[in-house]
Amino acid sequence: MALTPHVYWAQRHDDIYLRVELTDAQNISVKVHENVLRFRAQGRGAKGQNEYEFSLEFLLPVKPEISYKSTQRQVNITLQKEQRGWWEKLTVHERKPVFLAPDFDRWLDESDAEMEIQERVRLKWLHVLTSFLGFSWIFINMTVRLFIFGQDFLYDTFHSISKVMFFCQILASVEVLNAAFGVVRTRVLPSLIQVVGRNFILFIIFGSLEEMQNKPVVFFVFYLWSSIEIIRYPFYLLSYCDIEWKTLTWLRYTVWIPLYPLGVLAEAVAVIQAIPMFDETKLFSIPLPKPIGTSVSFSYILYIYLVLMVLGLYINFCHLYKLRMRRIHTKKKAT
Numbered sequence: 550m551a552l553t554p555h556v557y558w559a560q561r562h563d564d565i566y567l568r569v570e571l572t573d574a575q576n577i578s579v580k581v582h583e584n585v586l587r588f589r590a591q592g593r594g595a596k597g598q599n600e601y602e603f604s605l606e607f608l609l610p611v612k613p614e615i616s617y618k619s620t621q622r623q624v625n626i627t628l629q630k631e632q633r634g635w636w637e638k639l640t641v642h643e644r645k646p647v648f649l650a651p652d653f654d655r656w657l658d659e660s661d662a663e664m665e666i667q668e669r670v671r672l673k674w675l676h677v678l679t680s681f682l683g684f685s686w687i688f689i690n691m692t693v694r695l696f697i698f699g700q701d702f703l704y705d706t707f708h709s710i711s712k713v714m715f716f717c718q719i720l721a722s723v724e725v726l727n728a729a730f731g732v733v734r735t736r737v738l739p740s741l742i743q744v745v746g747r748n749f750i751l752f753i754i755f756g757s758l759e760e761m762q763n764k765p766v767v768f769f770v771f772y773l774w775s776s777i778e779i780i781r782y783p784f785y786l787l788s789y790c791d792i793e794w795k796t797l798t799w800l801r802y803t804v805w806i807p808l809y810p811l812g813v814l815a816e817a818v819a820v821i822q823a824i825p826m827f828d829e830t831k832l833f834s835i836p837l838p839k840p841i842g843t844s845v846s847f848s849y850i851l852y853i854y855l856v857l858m859v860l861g862l863y864i865n866f867c868h869l870y871k872l873r874m875r876r877i878h879t880k881k882k883a884t
Protein backbone atom coordinates (compact mmCIF):
# COMPACT_ATOMS: atom_id res chain seq x y z
CA MET A 550 0.00 0.00 0.00
CA ALA A 551 1.28 3.53 -0.80
CA LEU A 552 2.45 5.65 2.15
CA THR A 553 2.43 9.44 2.59
CA PRO A 554 5.76 11.32 2.63
CA HIS A 555 6.53 14.37 4.76
CA VAL A 556 5.80 17.48 2.70
CA TYR A 557 7.06 21.00 3.53
CA TRP A 558 5.70 24.14 1.91
CA ALA A 559 6.45 27.86 1.56
CA GLN A 560 5.09 30.62 -0.64
CA ARG A 561 5.95 33.88 -2.37
CA HIS A 562 3.48 36.28 -3.96
CA ASP A 563 3.69 34.41 -7.28
CA ASP A 564 4.84 30.90 -6.35
CA ILE A 565 4.26 27.89 -4.13
CA TYR A 566 7.21 25.69 -3.15
CA LEU A 567 6.77 22.09 -1.97
CA ARG A 568 9.59 19.93 -0.63
CA VAL A 569 8.83 16.21 -0.53
CA GLU A 570 11.10 14.27 1.82
CA LEU A 571 12.04 11.30 -0.33
CA THR A 572 15.57 10.05 -0.93
CA ASP A 573 16.51 8.81 -4.42
CA ALA A 574 12.96 9.22 -5.71
CA GLN A 575 12.13 7.39 -8.93
CA ASN A 576 9.15 7.07 -11.29
CA ILE A 577 7.93 10.47 -10.12
CA SER A 578 4.49 11.57 -11.26
CA VAL A 579 3.26 15.07 -10.34
CA LYS A 580 0.07 16.43 -11.88
CA VAL A 581 -2.37 19.22 -11.20
CA HIS A 582 -5.96 18.68 -12.26
CA GLU A 583 -8.88 20.88 -11.19
CA ASN A 584 -6.60 22.58 -8.67
CA VAL A 585 -5.65 19.29 -6.97
CA LEU A 586 -2.01 18.23 -7.00
CA ARG A 587 -1.39 14.49 -7.10
CA PHE A 588 2.08 13.17 -6.35
CA ARG A 589 3.32 9.61 -6.62
CA ALA A 590 6.89 8.24 -6.53
CA GLN A 591 9.06 5.43 -5.27
CA GLY A 592 11.84 6.31 -2.85
CA ARG A 593 13.19 6.17 0.67
CA GLY A 594 10.97 8.11 3.08
CA ALA A 595 10.11 7.99 6.78
CA LYS A 596 8.89 4.38 6.34
CA GLY A 597 11.89 3.17 4.33
CA GLN A 598 11.98 2.23 0.63
CA ASN A 599 8.41 2.23 -0.60
CA GLU A 600 5.83 3.78 -2.88
CA TYR A 601 4.68 7.18 -1.56
CA GLU A 602 1.82 9.41 -2.65
CA PHE A 603 -0.23 12.39 -1.55
CA SER A 604 -2.72 14.89 -2.89
CA LEU A 605 -3.41 18.52 -2.00
CA GLU A 606 -6.38 20.64 -2.98
CA PHE A 607 -5.12 24.22 -3.11
CA LEU A 608 -6.86 27.12 -1.46
CA LEU A 609 -6.82 29.22 -4.66
CA PRO A 610 -6.20 28.42 -8.34
CA VAL A 611 -2.71 27.50 -9.49
CA LYS A 612 -1.40 27.26 -13.05
CA PRO A 613 -1.41 23.69 -14.41
CA GLU A 614 2.29 23.86 -15.38
CA ILE A 615 4.53 22.34 -12.71
CA SER A 616 8.28 22.24 -12.44
CA TYR A 617 9.98 19.72 -10.21
CA LYS A 618 13.50 18.60 -9.50
CA SER A 619 14.56 15.43 -7.78
CA THR A 620 17.76 15.57 -5.76
CA GLN A 621 19.37 12.76 -3.78
CA ARG A 622 17.56 13.93 -0.64
CA GLN A 623 14.20 15.33 -1.76
CA VAL A 624 11.84 16.31 -4.56
CA ASN A 625 11.36 20.07 -4.97
CA ILE A 626 8.16 21.17 -6.68
CA THR A 627 7.37 24.72 -7.80
CA LEU A 628 3.91 25.89 -8.83
CA GLN A 629 2.73 29.30 -9.94
CA LYS A 630 -0.30 30.98 -8.45
CA GLU A 631 -2.92 31.89 -11.02
CA GLN A 632 -3.30 35.29 -9.35
CA ARG A 633 -0.57 37.13 -7.51
CA GLY A 634 -1.25 37.37 -3.78
CA TRP A 635 -0.64 35.98 -0.30
CA TRP A 636 -2.48 32.85 0.82
CA GLU A 637 -3.50 32.50 4.45
CA LYS A 638 -3.06 28.68 4.13
CA LEU A 639 -2.12 26.18 1.44
CA THR A 640 -5.18 23.97 1.15
CA VAL A 641 -8.94 24.36 1.15
CA HIS A 642 -9.25 22.00 4.13
CA GLU A 643 -10.33 23.34 7.49
CA ARG A 644 -7.45 21.50 9.19
CA LYS A 645 -3.97 21.16 7.76
CA PRO A 646 -3.12 17.63 6.47
CA VAL A 647 -0.91 15.82 9.03
CA PHE A 648 1.89 15.18 6.56
CA LEU A 649 2.19 18.91 5.71
CA ALA A 650 4.37 21.44 7.57
CA PRO A 651 5.95 24.85 6.85
CA ASP A 652 9.35 24.76 5.17
CA PHE A 653 11.27 26.96 7.56
CA ASP A 654 14.34 26.96 5.28
CA ARG A 655 12.32 28.95 2.70
CA TRP A 656 9.63 30.39 4.93
CA LEU A 657 8.94 34.14 4.73
CA ASP A 658 5.95 36.01 6.03
CA GLU A 659 4.13 38.42 3.73
CA SER A 660 6.04 41.55 4.72
CA ASP A 661 9.43 39.77 4.39
CA ALA A 662 8.42 38.54 0.93
CA GLU A 663 7.34 42.08 0.01
CA MET A 664 10.74 43.37 1.14
CA GLU A 665 12.48 40.67 -0.89
CA ILE A 666 10.57 41.84 -3.99
CA GLN A 667 11.36 45.49 -3.28
CA GLU A 668 15.05 44.65 -2.82
CA ARG A 669 15.06 42.85 -6.18
CA VAL A 670 13.29 45.76 -7.89
CA ARG A 671 15.81 48.18 -6.36
CA LEU A 672 18.72 46.14 -7.75
CA LYS A 673 17.11 45.86 -11.20
CA TRP A 674 16.38 49.57 -11.13
CA LEU A 675 19.97 50.41 -10.20
CA HIS A 676 21.30 48.11 -12.92
CA VAL A 677 19.07 49.62 -15.62
CA LEU A 678 19.68 53.20 -14.46
CA THR A 679 23.47 52.73 -14.47
CA SER A 680 23.30 51.19 -17.96
CA PHE A 681 21.14 54.06 -19.17
CA LEU A 682 23.52 56.69 -17.76
CA GLY A 683 26.51 54.87 -19.27
CA PHE A 684 25.03 54.61 -22.76
CA SER A 685 23.70 58.19 -22.60
CA TRP A 686 27.19 59.40 -21.73
CA ILE A 687 28.54 57.47 -24.73
CA PHE A 688 25.89 58.76 -27.13
CA ILE A 689 26.11 62.42 -26.05
CA ASN A 690 29.89 62.36 -25.86
CA MET A 691 30.18 60.88 -29.36
CA THR A 692 27.67 63.35 -30.82
CA VAL A 693 29.41 66.37 -29.27
CA ARG A 694 32.89 65.18 -30.25
CA LEU A 695 31.71 64.53 -33.81
CA PHE A 696 30.48 68.12 -34.02
CA ILE A 697 33.67 69.54 -32.50
CA PHE A 698 36.33 67.38 -34.15
CA GLY A 699 34.45 66.38 -37.31
CA GLN A 700 35.83 63.40 -39.23
CA ASP A 701 38.95 63.21 -37.05
CA PHE A 702 36.84 61.80 -34.24
CA LEU A 703 35.97 58.77 -36.38
CA TYR A 704 39.57 57.62 -35.93
CA ASP A 705 39.70 58.30 -32.21
CA THR A 706 36.43 56.83 -30.93
CA PHE A 707 37.96 53.79 -29.24
CA HIS A 708 40.43 55.77 -27.16
CA SER A 709 37.87 58.24 -25.84
CA ILE A 710 34.86 55.95 -25.40
CA SER A 711 36.02 52.35 -24.91
CA LYS A 712 36.41 52.38 -21.10
CA VAL A 713 32.77 53.33 -20.55
CA MET A 714 31.68 50.92 -23.30
CA PHE A 715 33.60 48.06 -21.61
CA PHE A 716 31.83 48.91 -18.36
CA CYS A 717 28.37 49.09 -19.99
CA GLN A 718 28.82 45.83 -21.88
CA ILE A 719 30.02 43.97 -18.76
CA LEU A 720 26.92 45.30 -17.04
CA ALA A 721 24.78 44.15 -19.98
CA SER A 722 25.99 40.57 -19.37
CA VAL A 723 23.82 40.59 -16.23
CA GLU A 724 20.79 40.71 -18.56
CA VAL A 725 21.49 37.12 -19.61
CA LEU A 726 21.55 36.01 -15.95
CA ASN A 727 18.35 37.98 -15.28
CA ALA A 728 16.65 36.15 -18.15
CA ALA A 729 18.05 32.76 -17.10
CA PHE A 730 16.92 33.10 -13.47
CA GLY A 731 13.51 34.56 -14.36
CA VAL A 732 14.29 37.95 -12.81
CA VAL A 733 12.82 39.61 -15.93
CA ARG A 734 10.14 38.25 -18.27
CA THR A 735 12.33 37.66 -21.27
CA ARG A 736 13.87 34.78 -23.22
CA VAL A 737 17.49 33.75 -22.66
CA LEU A 738 18.60 33.09 -26.25
CA PRO A 739 18.02 36.61 -27.68
CA SER A 740 19.82 38.21 -24.73
CA LEU A 741 22.66 35.70 -24.99
CA ILE A 742 23.06 36.35 -28.74
CA GLN A 743 23.06 40.10 -28.13
CA VAL A 744 25.58 40.02 -25.26
CA VAL A 745 27.93 37.37 -26.72
CA GLY A 746 27.76 39.07 -30.13
CA ARG A 747 28.62 42.55 -28.86
CA ASN A 748 31.25 41.37 -26.39
CA PHE A 749 32.98 39.35 -29.10
CA ILE A 750 33.32 42.50 -31.21
CA LEU A 751 34.27 44.73 -28.29
CA PHE A 752 36.75 42.52 -26.44
CA ILE A 753 38.19 40.31 -29.19
CA ILE A 754 38.06 42.38 -32.37
CA PHE A 755 38.55 45.90 -31.02
CA GLY A 756 40.08 45.14 -27.63
CA SER A 757 42.86 42.83 -28.75
CA LEU A 758 43.87 44.40 -32.08
CA GLU A 759 45.43 47.85 -31.70
CA GLU A 760 45.27 48.39 -35.44
CA MET A 761 41.47 48.01 -35.38
CA GLN A 762 41.10 50.65 -32.68
CA ASN A 763 41.82 53.51 -35.08
CA LYS A 764 39.30 52.40 -37.69
CA PRO A 765 36.13 54.50 -38.31
CA VAL A 766 34.05 51.30 -38.00
CA VAL A 767 34.44 51.58 -34.21
CA PHE A 768 32.49 54.84 -34.35
CA PHE A 769 29.60 53.30 -36.29
CA VAL A 770 29.38 50.21 -34.07
CA PHE A 771 29.43 52.24 -30.82
CA TYR A 772 26.97 54.83 -32.14
CA LEU A 773 24.47 52.20 -33.32
CA TRP A 774 24.66 50.25 -30.04
CA SER A 775 24.15 53.33 -27.90
CA SER A 776 21.34 54.74 -30.11
CA ILE A 777 19.03 51.86 -29.18
CA GLU A 778 20.07 51.63 -25.54
CA ILE A 779 19.16 55.24 -24.77
CA ILE A 780 15.61 54.23 -25.75
CA ARG A 781 15.45 50.67 -24.38
CA TYR A 782 16.66 51.39 -20.83
CA PRO A 783 14.29 54.33 -20.13
CA PHE A 784 11.49 52.09 -21.42
CA TYR A 785 12.33 49.57 -18.66
CA LEU A 786 12.76 52.34 -16.08
CA LEU A 787 9.25 53.64 -16.79
CA SER A 788 7.85 50.09 -16.56
CA TYR A 789 9.09 49.93 -12.93
CA CYS A 790 6.86 52.93 -12.18
CA ASP A 791 3.97 51.35 -14.15
CA ILE A 792 4.11 54.25 -16.60
CA GLU A 793 3.61 53.72 -20.30
CA TRP A 794 4.71 56.55 -22.55
CA LYS A 795 3.31 55.56 -25.96
CA THR A 796 5.97 57.38 -28.01
CA LEU A 797 8.76 55.62 -26.10
CA THR A 798 7.05 52.22 -26.49
CA TRP A 799 6.70 52.87 -30.22
CA LEU A 800 10.35 53.89 -30.50
CA ARG A 801 11.54 50.88 -28.42
CA TYR A 802 9.73 48.45 -30.74
CA THR A 803 10.40 50.27 -34.03
CA VAL A 804 13.86 51.82 -34.04
CA TRP A 805 15.52 48.37 -34.15
CA ILE A 806 14.10 47.85 -37.68
CA PRO A 807 16.75 50.04 -39.32
CA LEU A 808 19.31 49.90 -36.47
CA TYR A 809 19.67 46.14 -36.08
CA PRO A 810 20.67 45.34 -39.70
CA LEU A 811 22.94 48.40 -39.74
CA GLY A 812 24.51 47.26 -36.46
CA VAL A 813 25.13 43.76 -37.77
CA LEU A 814 26.52 45.22 -41.01
CA ALA A 815 28.95 47.46 -39.09
CA GLU A 816 30.01 44.51 -36.91
CA ALA A 817 30.50 42.34 -40.02
CA VAL A 818 32.71 45.05 -41.59
CA ALA A 819 34.80 45.08 -38.38
CA VAL A 820 35.20 41.28 -38.50
CA ILE A 821 36.16 41.34 -42.19
CA GLN A 822 38.71 44.11 -41.58
CA ALA A 823 40.18 42.11 -38.69
CA ILE A 824 40.69 38.88 -40.67
CA PRO A 825 44.01 39.87 -42.39
CA MET A 826 45.26 41.34 -39.10
CA PHE A 827 44.77 38.04 -37.26
CA ASP A 828 46.46 36.22 -40.17
CA GLU A 829 49.42 38.58 -40.01
CA THR A 830 49.90 38.76 -36.25
CA LYS A 831 48.96 35.08 -35.63
CA LEU A 832 47.16 36.33 -32.52
CA PHE A 833 44.95 33.61 -30.94
CA SER A 834 46.09 31.12 -33.61
CA ILE A 835 45.60 27.51 -32.56
CA PRO A 836 48.86 25.52 -32.47
CA LEU A 837 48.80 22.15 -34.27
CA PRO A 838 50.92 19.02 -33.70
CA LYS A 839 54.18 19.23 -35.72
CA PRO A 840 53.41 16.52 -38.34
CA ILE A 841 50.19 18.34 -39.42
CA GLY A 842 51.45 21.91 -39.63
CA THR A 843 52.32 24.96 -37.54
CA SER A 844 48.99 26.56 -36.52
CA VAL A 845 45.45 27.39 -37.58
CA SER A 846 44.78 31.10 -37.90
CA PHE A 847 42.05 32.64 -35.74
CA SER A 848 40.62 34.04 -38.97
CA TYR A 849 38.91 30.66 -39.57
CA ILE A 850 36.92 31.23 -36.38
CA LEU A 851 35.99 34.64 -37.77
CA TYR A 852 34.61 33.09 -40.97
CA ILE A 853 32.44 30.80 -38.82
CA TYR A 854 31.45 33.82 -36.73
CA LEU A 855 30.27 35.68 -39.85
CA VAL A 856 27.86 32.80 -40.55
CA LEU A 857 26.72 32.84 -36.90
CA MET A 858 26.04 36.56 -37.23
CA VAL A 859 23.53 35.92 -40.01
CA LEU A 860 21.88 33.26 -37.84
CA GLY A 861 21.91 35.58 -34.79
CA LEU A 862 20.44 38.41 -36.87
CA TYR A 863 17.65 36.12 -38.06
CA ILE A 864 16.80 34.83 -34.55
CA ASN A 865 16.78 38.27 -32.94
CA PHE A 866 14.96 39.90 -35.83
CA CYS A 867 12.15 37.32 -35.49
CA HIS A 868 12.15 37.80 -31.70
CA LEU A 869 11.96 41.59 -31.94
CA TYR A 870 9.30 41.35 -34.66
CA LYS A 871 7.12 39.15 -32.41
CA LEU A 872 7.60 41.59 -29.50
CA ARG A 873 6.59 44.46 -31.77
CA MET A 874 3.43 42.65 -32.91
CA ARG A 875 2.54 41.87 -29.30
CA ARG A 876 3.29 45.31 -27.86
CA ILE A 877 2.11 47.62 -30.64
CA HIS A 878 -0.38 45.78 -32.86
CA THR A 879 -2.24 43.83 -30.13
CA LYS A 880 -2.61 47.02 -28.10
CA LYS A 881 -3.97 48.91 -31.15
CA LYS A 882 -6.58 46.20 -31.72
CA ALA A 883 -7.60 46.28 -28.06
CA THR A 884 -8.20 50.04 -28.09
Ligand SMILES: CCCCCCCCCCCCC[C@@H](O)CC(=O)SCCNC(=O)CCNC(=O)[C@H](O)C(C)(C)COP(=O)(O)OP(=O)(O)OC[C@H]1O[C@@H](n2cnc3c(N)ncnc32)[C@H](O)[C@@H]1OP(=O)(O)O
Binds near residue numbers: 733735743747781809
Ligand atom coordinates in the same frame (compact mmCIF):
# COMPACT_ATOMS: atom_id res chain seq x y z
C1 LIG B 1 24.56 31.07 -28.15
C2 LIG B 1 25.52 32.14 -28.44
C3 LIG B 1 25.62 32.40 -29.89
C4 LIG B 1 26.46 33.54 -30.19
C5 LIG B 1 26.31 33.87 -31.59
C6 LIG B 1 26.77 35.19 -31.88
C7 LIG B 1 26.07 35.72 -33.06
C8 LIG B 1 26.19 37.13 -33.07
C9 LIG B 1 25.07 37.83 -33.72
C10 LIG B 1 25.08 39.15 -33.16
C11 LIG B 1 24.13 40.08 -33.65
C12 LIG B 1 24.09 41.18 -32.63
C13 LIG B 1 24.09 42.48 -33.28
C14 LIG B 1 23.79 43.61 -32.33
O1 LIG B 1 24.81 43.72 -31.39
C15 LIG B 1 23.70 44.82 -33.09
C16 LIG B 1 23.01 45.91 -32.37
O2 LIG B 1 22.66 45.90 -31.24
S1 LIG B 1 22.70 47.23 -33.36
C17 LIG B 1 21.68 48.28 -32.46
C18 LIG B 1 20.23 47.88 -32.56
N1 LIG B 1 19.98 46.80 -31.68
C19 LIG B 1 18.75 46.54 -31.19
O3 LIG B 1 17.78 47.18 -31.49
C20 LIG B 1 18.63 45.41 -30.21
C21 LIG B 1 18.51 45.96 -28.82
N2 LIG B 1 18.46 44.89 -27.87
C22 LIG B 1 17.34 44.35 -27.43
O4 LIG B 1 16.25 44.72 -27.79
C23 LIG B 1 17.47 43.21 -26.44
O5 LIG B 1 18.77 43.09 -26.05
C24 LIG B 1 16.91 41.87 -26.96
C25 LIG B 1 17.42 40.72 -26.09
C26 LIG B 1 17.35 41.61 -28.41
C27 LIG B 1 15.40 41.90 -26.86
O6 LIG B 1 15.00 42.27 -25.59
P1 LIG B 1 13.92 41.49 -24.70
O7 LIG B 1 13.72 40.11 -25.18
O8 LIG B 1 14.28 41.67 -23.29
O9 LIG B 1 12.59 42.27 -25.08
P2 LIG B 1 11.77 43.35 -24.25
O10 LIG B 1 12.60 44.54 -24.03
O11 LIG B 1 10.46 43.56 -24.93
O12 LIG B 1 11.53 42.61 -22.89
C28 LIG B 1 10.59 41.53 -22.78
C29 LIG B 1 9.83 41.74 -21.48
O13 LIG B 1 10.76 41.72 -20.40
C30 LIG B 1 10.76 42.99 -19.75
N3 LIG B 1 12.16 43.32 -19.45
C31 LIG B 1 13.24 42.94 -20.12
N4 LIG B 1 14.35 43.41 -19.55
C32 LIG B 1 13.94 44.12 -18.49
C33 LIG B 1 14.59 44.86 -17.48
N5 LIG B 1 15.92 44.94 -17.45
N6 LIG B 1 13.84 45.44 -16.54
C34 LIG B 1 12.49 45.34 -16.56
N7 LIG B 1 11.80 44.66 -17.48
C35 LIG B 1 12.52 44.07 -18.43
C36 LIG B 1 10.16 43.96 -20.72
O14 LIG B 1 9.55 45.05 -20.09
C37 LIG B 1 9.14 43.08 -21.42
O15 LIG B 1 8.02 42.94 -20.56
P3 LIG B 1 6.52 42.75 -21.14
O16 LIG B 1 6.51 41.42 -21.81
O17 LIG B 1 5.64 42.85 -19.97
O18 LIG B 1 6.31 43.85 -22.10
